[in-house]
Amino acid sequence: MSEIAQPASLALAVSRPRSPPFDWRRAVPFLLAAPLLLYMVVLYALPVVAMLLRSVNDPTWTLANYATLLDDVVFQKTFWITINTSVTVTLGCLILGYPVAMGLVRARSMAPFILVIILLPFWTSVLVRSYAWMVLLGRHGLVNEALLALGMIDRPIRILNTPLATQIAMIHILLPYMILPIANALRQIDPSLIRAASGLGSTPFMTFRQVILPLSMSGVAAGTLLTFVLALGFYITPAMVGGPRDITLSMLIAQQVDQLNWAYAATLSAVLLATALAILAVARKLPGVGNAFKTSMR
Amino acid sequence: MRLASILPASIVGLILFFLAFPIVVVAIVSFSSATYLTFPPPAFGLRWYEAYFSNPDWLKPTWVSIWVACAVVVLATFLGTLAALGIARLPKAMRIVAAGLILSPLIVPGIVVAIGIYYAYSRYGLVGTPIAMVLAHTCLAVPFVVTSVTASLSGIDPRLEQAALSLGATPGATFFQVTLPLIQPGVLVGALFAFITSFDELIVALFISGTGAVTLPRRMWDDLRFQIDPTIAAVSTLTIVLTAALMGAAHLLRKRAERTRTATSSAVA
Amino acid sequence: MSSAGTNGAGSGKGASVTLSNLEKTYDRASAAAKAVDGVSLDIRSGEFLTMLGPSGSGKTTTLMMIAGFETPTAGDIAIDGKSVVAMPPYRRNIGMVFQNYALFPHLTVEENVGFPLKQRGVPKAERARLVAEALELVHLPGYGARYPRQLSGGQQQRVAVARAVVFKPRLLLMDEPLGALDKQLRENLQLEMRRLHADLGITFIYVTHDQEEALTMSDRIAVMNDGKVAQVGTPEDLYDRPENRFVAGFIGESNFLPAVVRGVENDVVIAECDGALIRALCPGRPSSGEKVTLTTRPERLRFADSTWIGEQMPQNRLSVTVTEAVFAGERCRYMLQAGDGTSIVLKEPSSAAIRRRAVGERAEIAWSVADTILV
Ligand SMILES: Nc1ncnc2c1ncn2[C@@H]1O[C@H](COP(=O)(O)OP(=O)(O)OP(=O)(O)O)[C@@H](O)[C@H]1O
Ligand SMILES: [Mg+2]
Numbered sequence: 001m002s003e004i005a006q007p008a009s010l011a012l013a014v015s016r017p018r019s020p021p022f023d024w025r026r027a028v029p030f031l032l033a034a035p036l037l038l039y040m041v042v043l044y045a046l047p048v049v050a051m052l053l054r055s056v057n058d059p060t061w062t063l064a065n066y067a068t069l070l071d072d073v074v075f076q077k078t079f080w081i082t083i084n085t086s087v088t089v090t091l092g093c094l095i096l097g098y099p100v101a102m103g104l105v106r107a108r109s110m111a112p113f114i115l116v117i118i119l120l121p122f123w124t125s126v127l128v129r130s131y132a133w134m135v136l137l138g139r140h141g142l143v144n145e146a147l148l149a150l151g152m153i154d155r156p157i158r159i160l161n162t163p164l165a166t167q168i169a170m171i172h173i174l175l176p177y178m179i180l181p182i183a184n185a186l187r188q189i190d191p192s193l194i195r196a197a198s199g200l201g202s203t204p205f206m207t208f209r210q211v212i213l214p215l216s217m218s219g220v221a222a223g224t225l226l227t228f229v230l231a232l233g234f235y236i237t238p239a240m241v242g243g244p245r246d247i248t249l250s251m252l253i254a255q256q257v258d259q260l261n262w263a264y265a266a267t268l269s270a271v272l273l274a275t276a277l278a279i280l281a282v283a284r285k286l287p288g289v290g291n292a293f294k295t296s297m298r
Numbered sequence: 299m300r301l302a303s304i305l306p307a308s309i310v311g312l313i314l315f316f317l318a319f320p321i322v323v324v325a326i327v328s329f330s331s332a333t334y335l336t337f338p339p340p341a342f343g344l345r346w347y348e349a350y351f352s353n354p355d356w357l358k359p360t361w362v363s364i365w366v367a368c369a370v371v372v373l374a375t376f377l378g379t380l381a382a383l384g385i386a387r388l389p390k391a392m393r394i395v396a397a398g399l400i401l402s403p404l405i406v407p408g409i410v411v412a413i414g415i416y417y418a419y420s421r422y423g424l425v426g427t428p429i430a431m432v433l434a435h436t437c438l439a440v441p442f443v444v445t446s447v448t449a450s451l452s453g454i455d456p457r458l459e460q461a462a463l464s465l466g467a468t469p470g471a472t473f474f475q476v477t478l479p480l481i482q483p484g485v486l487v488g489a490l491f492a493f494i495t496s497f498d499e500l501i502v503a504l505f506i507s508g509t510g511a512v513t514l515p516r517r518m519w520d521d522l523r524f525q526i527d528p529t530i531a532a533v534s535t536l537t538i539v540l541t542a543a544l545m546g547a548a549h550l551l552r553k554r555a556e557r558t559r560t561a562t563s564s565a566v567a
Numbered sequence: 568m569s570s571a572g573t574n575g576a577g578s579g580k581g582a583s584v585t586l587s588n589l590e591k592t593y594d595r596a597s598a599a600a601k602a603v604d605g606v607s608l609d610i611r612s613g614e615f616l617t618m619l620g621p622s623g624s625g626k627t628t629t630l631m632m633i634a635g636f637e638t639p640t641a642g643d644i645a646i647d648g649k650s651v652v653a654m655p656p657y658r659r660n661i662g663m664v665f666q667n668y669a670l671f672p673h674l675t676v677e678e679n680v681g682f683p684l685k686q687r688g689v690p691k692a693e694r695a696r697l698v699a700e701a702l703e704l705v706h707l708p709g710y711g712a713r714y715p716r717q718l719s720g721g722q723q724q725r726v727a728v729a730r731a732v733v734f735k736p737r738l739l740l741m742d743e744p745l746g747a748l749d750k751q752l753r754e755n756l757q758l759e760m761r762r763l764h765a766d767l768g769i770t771f772i773y774v775t776h777d778q779e780e781a782l783t784m785s786d787r788i789a790v791m792n793d794g795k796v797a798q799v800g801t802p803e804d805l806y807d808r809p810e811n812r813f814v815a816g817f818i819g820e821s822n823f824l825p826a827v828v829r830g831v832e833n834d835v836v837i838a839e840c841d842g843a844l845i846r847a848l849c850p851g852r853p854s855s856g857e858k859v860t861l862t863t864r865p866e867r868l869r870f871a872d873s874t875w876i877g878e879q880m881p882q883n884r885l886s887v888t889v890t891e892a893v894f895a896g897e898r899c900r901y902m903l904q905a906g907d908g909t910s911i912v913l914k915e916p917s918s919a920a921i922r923r924r925a926v927g928e929r930a931e932i933a934w935s936v937a938d939t940i941l942v
Contacts, residue, residue: 003438019506019535025469028384029383029384029386029387030384030385030386030388031368031385032383032385033380033381033384033385033388033396034380034384035377035380035381035401036377036378036380036381036440036444037396037399037400038441039377039436039437040399040400040437040440041431043415043434043436043437044403044411044414044415044434044437045402046337047414047415047417047418047419048406048410048411048414048415049412049414049415050417050418051414051417051418052414054417073477077488096313096316096484099306099309099310099311099313100310100314102306102310103306103307103310103314114310114314117317117318118314118317119545120318120321120538121317121318121320122540123494123541123542123545124321124537124538125497125498125500125515125540126451126500127498127500127518127519128321128324128516128534128537128538129321130322130326131324131518131522131531132320132528132534133334133342133536134522135320135324135327135531136320136321136323137354138335140336141337142323142337145337154316163440172316172317172320175313175317175430176317186336186533190416192391211469219359227348229405232407233406233408233410234499235407235501236519237326237410240522246539250407250408250409253409253410253413254409254413255502257413257416257505262417265413269413269414270412271414272407272409273406273407273410276406276407277405278347282406296496378593430639434673436940454668455667457665457667457669458669459663459669460636460663460669461663461669461670461671462655462666462671463635463636463656463657463732464634464635464636464656464657464659464661464662464663465657465663465682465686465730465731465734466657466658466660466682466683466686466687466734467657467682467683468657468686469657471686472657475682476671479673480672550574
């Protein structure tokens with residue numbers, strides 16, 4: 001028995017994989033990534049986590065801060081306004097964004113021009129764009145002047161500092177986030193499919209319903225989620241053009257920090273963050289969304 | 299048939315108008331000669347640009363913003379490029395964790411990041427210093443550098459690096475003579491994005507710029523509280539032009555990199 | 568010309584390469600899947616050796632191990648007698664041409680070709696001279712200032728070759744360097760590769776899965792299958808004397824005849840096949856009664872009733888029925904069936920003077936003992 005076992009184990013030893021004791025080249029990727037990871041942990045992740053911890057350890061370890069939210073009227077109203085605004089804005093972006101995405105994909109010579117019109121506001125700061133809407137929607141703004149001139153109103157109406165102003169400005173700001181993923185998905189539809197559909201006698205509308213729309217759903221889902229999550233965290237726009245009483249979660253958090261109410265601010269932050277992450281976690285499970293996200297985040 | 303194609307086109311045209319018009323209005327207002335905000339302007343002039351360029355209250359924040367953004371570019375591009383090179387070669391599980399941390403500022407609501415940073419930085423007396431602005435803005439800018447560099451890295455044929463090694467280039471020489479030149483457009487695009495991210499950033503600035511490091515967006519925000527005179531329109535127009543110029547540059551860089559790449563591979567295919 | 572490489576190992580301009588029991592397993596978890604499984608090869612100085620084999624047979628993996636981009640799981644690689652397994656690729660001084668050429672897109676042709684010289688610290692003036700010389704060698708003088716994207720596929724390939732030889736390596740590795748080119752261009756470049764090999768006198772290891780390319784260019788061919796070397800030999804060796812069924816079937820077309828050994832005379836085996844006694848060459852000594860397979864090439868078979876001017880009718884005969892007759896220009900191709908159902912292909916040079924066989928016709932075929940191999 002042992003005479004047979006010995007050569008076998010010897011052969012094994014001979015053909016064992018070569019593994020050098022320590023190959024410093026293998027450590028290179030870690031060494032390259034380490035400075036940034038360390039930087040992000042110390043200057044970004046730990047600060048945020050430390051702040052969030054105030055929601056459970058102020059003054060002692062407790063979940064009481066979260067429990068009180070259940071009958072906190074201010075929070076509930078704010079949360080509702082935030083969700084409501086986000087839904088409205090997302091729907092608005094979807095309705096306005098889809099046709100533009102199709103136009104962008106269909107257009108040939110016009111495509112670069114359309115892209116510039118989409119991207120220029122995209123890269124203009126949120127502050128400047130919100131300011132633009134202040135100019136347009138103000139009491140003596142262009143919109144009021146136009147309505148007056150057309151005789152549709154007798155006196156300037158109040159648009160600035162209403163929820164409507166917030167919604168219009170947010171749609172304007174978030175529209176590119178909806179357009180780009182949808183356009184990405186549309187671009188990936190094989191044109192021969194559309195030709196095949198019309199060759200089989202389907203009308204343009206039927207082709208849209210039965211071919212284009214289903215195949216672009218991954219882009220629609222990605223754009224919708226991205227828009228919604230970004231809308232949840234909006235602060236500057238509602239603060240600038242929104243109504244004084246239509247406070248979003250972000251604004252409430254800022255207020256609480258101003259009053260040095262850290263435990264409450266941290267609790268609200270945790271809720272806001274958890275909502276956003278939960279939506280993204282669900283979204284990643286949807287087929288195709290993960291990819292569409294990746295391509296559109298570039 | 300005619301109507302079927304004109305109707306959608308005009309709808310798209312209207313939405314594009316909705317997108318572009320507010321920005322155009324800001325630009326037009328900035329050239330107004332009126333002393334108050336009105337549209338259309340009674341006459342055109344450069345008085346609001348003069349007001350901007352002659353007022354140290356505006357110029358000082360502008361310089362702060364530019365200095366902070368430049369420092370962010372250096373820091374974020376350096377750290378981000380190194381990390382992108384490392385992450386591409388990390389084992390999968392670690393890659394996901396690292397990418398998750400680095401990209402998270404794109405998703406985490408701005409106010410949460412801002413107050414977290416304010417909370418921690420204020421303990422170390424950093425609030426109100428340009429250093430704090432640079433440190434914080436770098437966190438926000440780094441995701442753009444990493445994604446941009448990663449994208450250009452993944453476009454590199456691994457055989458190019460092998461070819462360099464087979465031709466006698468050491469790993470170091472391969473990196474500096476082959477890999478780095480090939481990802482250079484991606485690095486530059488990332489740097490431009492980093493600049494714009496910092497230059498336009500407001501939420502973090504609201505909390506940590508204090509009185510010692512007031513940036514341009516912060517100054518605009520403060521000003522808007524009291525008045526909306528057309529000086530802000532002039533400032534806005536200038537930032538729009540700057541942003542557009544940088545984005546145009548980024549776009550050209552990307553296009554050029556793509557052309558180089560596709561041209562070589564299509565000749566083979 | 569083709570014998571330029573038969574100098575002793577280590578001498579001459581070319582390196583000798585010895586692979587001994589080379590093994591590579593990519594996936595350590597499943598040791599069963601060996602990409603390269605015990606390859607041993609002696610490549611002589613100045614030889615043009617081609618590795619030929621179906622997709623996935625381990626050709627690229629073997630080449631990558633010689634170049635140093637993959638570490639062998641077991642076994643050894645020696646260049647000029649010295650083991651290089653522990654040596655990083657940039658110290659091995661081996662020229663390499665990749666399938667997609669891997670030209671640096673950000674460098675001009677001149678800079679691409681000068682790249683290896685720059686790494687070796689060759690001064691600028693000397694570099695320019697050597698680059699010009701190398702471009703001359705591949706017939707691309709005057710293209711130095713262009714970028715790779717401004718060249719055609721064939722030109723890019725030549726630049727890749729120039730870059731791989733400009734630093735005068737003693738060994739050149741090429742992985743399907745003509746794979747992406749059209750047929751006409753391939754044939755031209757095949758001739759150029761041959762010429763280049765003769766001019767440089769260095770050792771070439773060439774990978775392809777195109778057997779015609781392998782047969783026309785190589786001094787010797789190593790046929791790879793499933794991570795192993797199925798046979799090494801000159802093109803004539805492989806074609807006329809395949810050592811196993813895989814090589815017989817992979818290189819050219821072969822007929823396989825089942826037979827039973829009846830006796831052995833010197834180097835010739837006598838076997839019974841469909842009632843006829845067939846003689847075949849065989850290096851080994853199979854025992855009587857053993858079941859074997861005989862192989863023979865379709866173009867070496869003839870109909871027994873053809874005219875045999877100045878030659879004797881060969882010894883091996885078999886009765887068959889014609890089941891298919893195809894006229895293919897320069898040749899007629901017949902599908903035949905032996906009494907035991909074995910299908911046999913026969914190719915006959917076409918001539919208006921030769922009678923065409925009709926389907927269903929019975930015939931006798933004949934072929935020589937030298938063209939019959941036991942595998
Ligand atoms: N990097 C790798 N990781 C895992 N398996 C690999 C890798 N490279 C090759 N293999 C596997 O090793 C085997 C041999 O591959 P190899 O590329 O050497 O074949 P080849 O003979 O060059 O084929 P082809 O003619 O298609 O180029 C294949 O089964 C392949 O799937
Ligand atoms: Mg291969």
